[in-house]
Amino acid sequence: QVQLQESGPGLVKASQTLSLSCTVSGASVSNGGYYWSWIRQHPGKGLEWIGYIYDSGSTYYNPSLESRATISADTSKNQFSLKLNSVTAADTAVYYCARAHCSSISCYIGDWGQGTLVTVSS
Amino acid sequence: QSALTQPPSVSGSPGQSVTISCTGTSSDVGDYNRFSWYQQPPGTAPKLMIYEVSNRPSGVPDRFSGSKSGNTASLTISGLQAEDEADYYCSLHTSSSTVIFGGGTKVTVL
Numbered sequence: 001q002v003q004l005q006e007s008g009p010g011l012v013k014a015s016q017t018l019s020l021s022c023t024v025s026g027a028s029v030s031n032g033g034y035y036w037s038w039i040r041q042h043p044g045k046g047l048e049w050i051g052y053i054y055d056s057g058s059t060y061y062n063p064s065l066e067s068r069a070t071i072s073a074d075t076s077k078n079q080f081s082l083k084l085n086s087v088t089a090a091d092t093a094v095y096y097c098a099r100a101h102c103s104s105i106s107c108y109i110g111d112w113g114q115g116t117l118v119t120v121s122s
Numbered sequence: 123q124s125a126l127t128q129p130p131s132v133s134g135s136p137g138q139s140v141t142i143s144c145t146g147t148s149s150d151v152g153d154y155n156r157f158s159w160y161q162q163p164p165g166t167a168p169k170l171m172i173y174e175v176s177n178r179p180s181g182v183p184d185r186f187s188g189s190k191s192g193n194t195a196s197l198t199i200s201g202l203q204a205e206d207e208a209d210y211y212c213s214l215h216t217s218s219s220t221v222i223f224g225g226g227t228k229v230t231v232l
Contacts, residue, residue: 037221047160047168047211049221060219096167100221107215108158108173115167 002026004097004113012091014122018084022097022113029073029080030056035100036080037109038071040093048093052100053080087120094118124216126224133230134202142227144195144212156215157195159188162226163208171210172197199229207231 008020022036029036037052051061053071061069065084073080084091095118099111127145134140144157155175160168170179172188175195185200199206212224 046226047162047213047223049213049223052221062220101173102215106156106158106174107219107221108170108213109160109168110170110173110179112167112169 002099002111004099004111006095006097006113006116008116008118010117010119012087012118012120014088014120015086018082018087018091018118018120020082020095020097020116020118021079022081024078024080024099027099028075029078030075033101035102035107036071036073037098037100038069038082039096039098039109041096041115042090042093050082050084050095052102054102089120089122092118092120124214124222126212126214126222128210128212128224128227130225131228131230133232134199135232136202136204138202139198139200140202140229141196141198142210142212142229144197144224146193146195146214155190157188157190158213158215159186159195159197160211160213161206161208162211168211202229202231204231 003025005023012018035052035054038050053059068085070083094115096115097113098109100109125147132140157175159172161171162168175190176188187198209226211226
């Protein structure tokens with residue numbers, strides 16, 4: 001049973017960099033076949049995919065966030081991370097880490113972390 | 123970039139069936155089985171309910187079913203129960219290897 005746990009500051013100042021980590025237990029981030037993902041949800045709004053990393057280094061991002069987002073993996077800690085730079089109040093959201101099962105014909109998120117609220121302050 | 127459109131809300135009485143539609147705007151939707159559905163009760167993380175259009179993960183009740191016709195995927199909840207009250211999101215894996223979500227549908231059990 002895989003478990004994912006987000007960690008990081010709950011408050012970030014505007015213009016600075018949001019940094020979150022996701023610790024994975026019950027699975028290895030270096031195993032192929034899984035895409036380690038970040039998704040966010042603005043308060044009272046829907047889900048927004050940020051991006052994912054697979055094969056310990058290949059990444060895809062939401063085109064609207066690609067210029068500010070970086071996802072990386074630390075296989076020694078069995079973690080993957082999100083950095084989002086130049087944040088504004090519009091980046092205030094609950095951030096989820098998740099494990100996606102992806103192939104050439106489908107991609108679905110089977111396992112989710114509990115989510116962590118990040119508030120951007122001015 | 124593709125977009126997925128869902129109705130903001132649907133409702134039904136216990137025991138009834140409700141169907142949530144998810145309509146895509148690009149040719150991605152018609153190809154392969156790229157759709158999945160997620161349930162999110164208030165204050166909780168989303169949960170996978172349907173993958174590859176119509177497959178249910180282990181533990182998901184069989185009253186949840188998925189289908190697709192043309193550019194529209196659908197989630198049907200048969201025999202609606204009070205515990206089914208939640209937000210539901212469709213998702214599509216695009217041919218560009220990105221993921222998009224629909225805007226979400228609130229299901230209310232009357």
